[in-house]
Amino acid sequence: MPDNAADKVVLLVESYRGEMVDTMSAMVAIPAISPASGGKGEGARADFLESLLKSWGFSTMRYEYSDQTGTKRPNIVATYGTGTRTWFIVHMDTVAEGDRSLWKTDPFKAHIEDGKIFGRGTNDNGQDLVAAMYALRALKSSGISASVGLALVADEELGSEYGIQKLIEEKNIFMPGDLFVVPDFLSTNGLKIEVAEKGALWIKVTVTGKQVHASTPALGVNANRYASMLITEIDGMLHSKYSEEDMMYSPSTSTFEPTKREKNVDSINIIPGTDIFYFDCRVLPKYKLDDVLNDIKAVASSEKFKSVSIGFEIANREDPAPPTDMDSEVVKKLKATVKRLCGVEPKPIGIGGGTCAAFFRRKGYAAASWGTERESIAHQPNEYTSIDDMVADAKVFAAMCV
Ligand SMILES: [Zn+2]
Structure with missing residues (x-):
C-alpha cells in the first residue's frame, strides 16, 4: 500500500x-x-x-x-x-x-x-x-x-x-x-x-515592384530580387547589431530568422511584381522591440531599394514579460x-x-x-x-x- x-x-x-x-x-x-x-x-x-x-x-x-x-x-x-x-x-x-x-x-x-x-x-x-x-x-x-x-x-x-x-x-x-x-x-x-x-516580433514585409515577362526585365522591377537583397541585409544588420549574450537564456543570444515566404507568380517566365516574406525575431529583454523594428525599416529605406515600395506589418508582437x-x-x-x-x-x-x-x-x-x-x-x-x-x-x- x-x-x-x-x-x-x-x-x-x-x-x-x-x-x-x-x-x-x-x-x-x-x-x-x-x-x-x-x-x-x-x-x-x-x-x-x-x-x-x-x-x-x-x-x-x-x-x-x-x-x-x-x-x-x-x-x-x-x-x-x-x-x-x-x-x-x-x-x-x-x-x-x-x-x-x-x-x-x-x-x-x-x-x-x-x-x-x-x-x-x-x-x-x-x-x-x-x-x-x-x-x-x-x-x-x-x-x-x-x-x-x-x-x-x-x-x-x-x-x-x-x-x-x-x-x-x-x-x-x-x-x-x-x-x-x-x-x-x-x-x-x-x-x-x-x-x-524573450520578446517576440514577427514581421511581414511586402516588396512591390513591377510584373513583366521574364524575357524583358528592363521593362519591370523584379520584386523577388529586391526582397532577396532585403532579407540578406536585414539579417546581417540584426545579427551584428543585436549580438549580445545572456547565459540565462537558451539559446543565449537573440535570434532573427527569415521564415515564411509567400507564393508569388505561377510561372517561371514571369518576373514577380510582388514578393512577401516574414522574419521571426526573438529578442533578449535587454533590447527594445521598437529599436529592432526601426532598424529594420531603416535598412529598407536605403537608396538601393528606391525602385521598389516596401511595406511592413506586425504579424505578432510580444514584449518580454x-x-x-x-x-x-x-x-x-x-x-x-x-x-x-x-x-x-x-x-x-x-x-x-x-x-x-x-x-x-x-x-x-x-x-x-x-x-x-x-x-x-x-x-x-x-x-x-x-x-x-x-x-x-x-x-x-x-x-x-x-
Ligand atoms: Zn507548443
Missing part, C-alpha cells in the same frame, strides 16, 4: 499508462491546425478531449471565439477541488505537418515503435496535454484533497489571440495566488524549468517534485518562447514551464513523444498538487 497521498496518485497515473497511449493515438488522428495555416482549427479535437474529461466525471466549461475565418476556436476548462489552484495550461493546436515526404509514417496516424508515439503534435503539446489530463484524473479519482485546474487552449502556435489571451482578459477563471504550470517547454531529462522568455521569481511557489514545488520523482535537479532558464506562460507573467502571475523530452523535436517531421516521458511528466504534475 502506498504510504502517502503523493505515492497514491503516482501509482494511479502509472495504472493509466495504456489509456494515455490510446488517448494520444486517438488525438493524433484528429488534426488541430489553425485555419491560418490551412487547417480546420481545434473543434473536433476539443470535442474528443472534452467528452473524455466528462466521462471521468469532470464538469467542463467551453469558451469559443470566432477567428478571422469565422472558425470557432474552442478552449476547455476543467477543475477539481476548491481554493487556490495549481493550473496546467496546455494547447490543443499544432503546426501543420510540413513537407510530407520527410515523414517516415503518416503524421496524422499514430505510429508506435520503441516506446515512442510518432505523429504531428505528439511532443508539442500533446505529450503534456495528455499528461496533465491524466494527472487531474488521478487526483480526482484518488479523492485526495487538492485544488487544481486544467485549461486546454486554442491558437497557441499563432499567438494565442483566440486562446489563453482571451481567457486571461475576459474570464474570471484565474485568481490571484493561483500557480501556473505551462508544460510547453520540454528539456532532456527534465533538467530545465523555463521561467523567462517579467521573469517568474526563482523562489516562487510554483518553481519550488516543481523543483522539489522533479527531484523526488525523477532524481534530477532542474535549473531555471529563459527561452526564445513564446509559450502561454508569458501572458500570465505579464499579469503578475507566477508561471513556470517544465516537461521531459529525449531531443528537441517540436515542429519537425517525425515528431514523437516517449511514452515513459509522458507518464513521468503526469506523475510529477499529479504529485506536485498533493
Whole structure:
C-alpha cells in the first residue's frame, strides 16, 4: 500500500499508462491546425478531449471565439477541488505537418515503435496535454484533497489571440495566488524549468515592384530580387547589431530568422511584381522591440531599394514579460517534485518562447514551464513523444498538487 497521498496518485497515473497511449493515438488522428495555416482549427479535437474529461466525471466549461475565418476556436476548462489552484495550461493546436515526404509514417496516424508515439503534435503539446489530463484524473479519482485546474487552449502556435489571451482578459477563471504550470517547454531529462522568455516580433514585409515577362526585365522591377537583397541585409544588420549574450537564456543570444515566404507568380517566365516574406525575431529583454523594428525599416529605406515600395506589418508582437521569481511557489514545488520523482535537479532558464506562460507573467502571475523530452523535436517531421516521458511528466504534475 502506498504510504502517502503523493505515492497514491503516482501509482494511479502509472495504472493509466495504456489509456494515455490510446488517448494520444486517438488525438493524433484528429488534426488541430489553425485555419491560418490551412487547417480546420481545434473543434473536433476539443470535442474528443472534452467528452473524455466528462466521462471521468469532470464538469467542463467551453469558451469559443470566432477567428478571422469565422472558425470557432474552442478552449476547455476543467477543475477539481476548491481554493487556490495549481493550473496546467496546455494547447490543443499544432503546426501543420510540413513537407510530407520527410515523414517516415503518416503524421496524422499514430505510429508506435520503441516506446515512442510518432505523429504531428505528439511532443508539442500533446505529450503534456495528455499528461496533465491524466494527472487531474488521478487526483480526482484518488479523492485526495487538492485544488487544481486544467485549461486546454486554442491558437497557441499563432499567438494565442483566440486562446489563453482571451481567457486571461475576459474570464474570471484565474485568481490571484493561483500557480501556473505551462508544460510547453520540454528539456532532456527534465533538467530545465523555463521561467523567462524573450520578446517576440514577427514581421511581414511586402516588396512591390513591377510584373513583366521574364524575357524583358528592363521593362519591370523584379520584386523577388529586391526582397532577396532585403532579407540578406536585414539579417546581417540584426545579427551584428543585436549580438549580445545572456547565459540565462537558451539559446543565449537573440535570434532573427527569415521564415515564411509567400507564393508569388505561377510561372517561371514571369518576373514577380510582388514578393512577401516574414522574419521571426526573438529578442533578449535587454533590447527594445521598437529599436529592432526601426532598424529594420531603416535598412529598407536605403537608396538601393528606391525602385521598389516596401511595406511592413506586425504579424505578432510580444514584449518580454517579467521573469517568474526563482523562489516562487510554483518553481519550488516543481523543483522539489522533479527531484523526488525523477532524481534530477532542474535549473531555471529563459527561452526564445513564446509559450502561454508569458501572458500570465505579464499579469503578475507566477508561471513556470517544465516537461521531459529525449531531443528537441517540436515542429519537425517525425515528431514523437516517449511514452515513459509522458507518464513521468503526469506523475510529477499529479504529485506536485498533493
Ligand atoms: Zn507548443
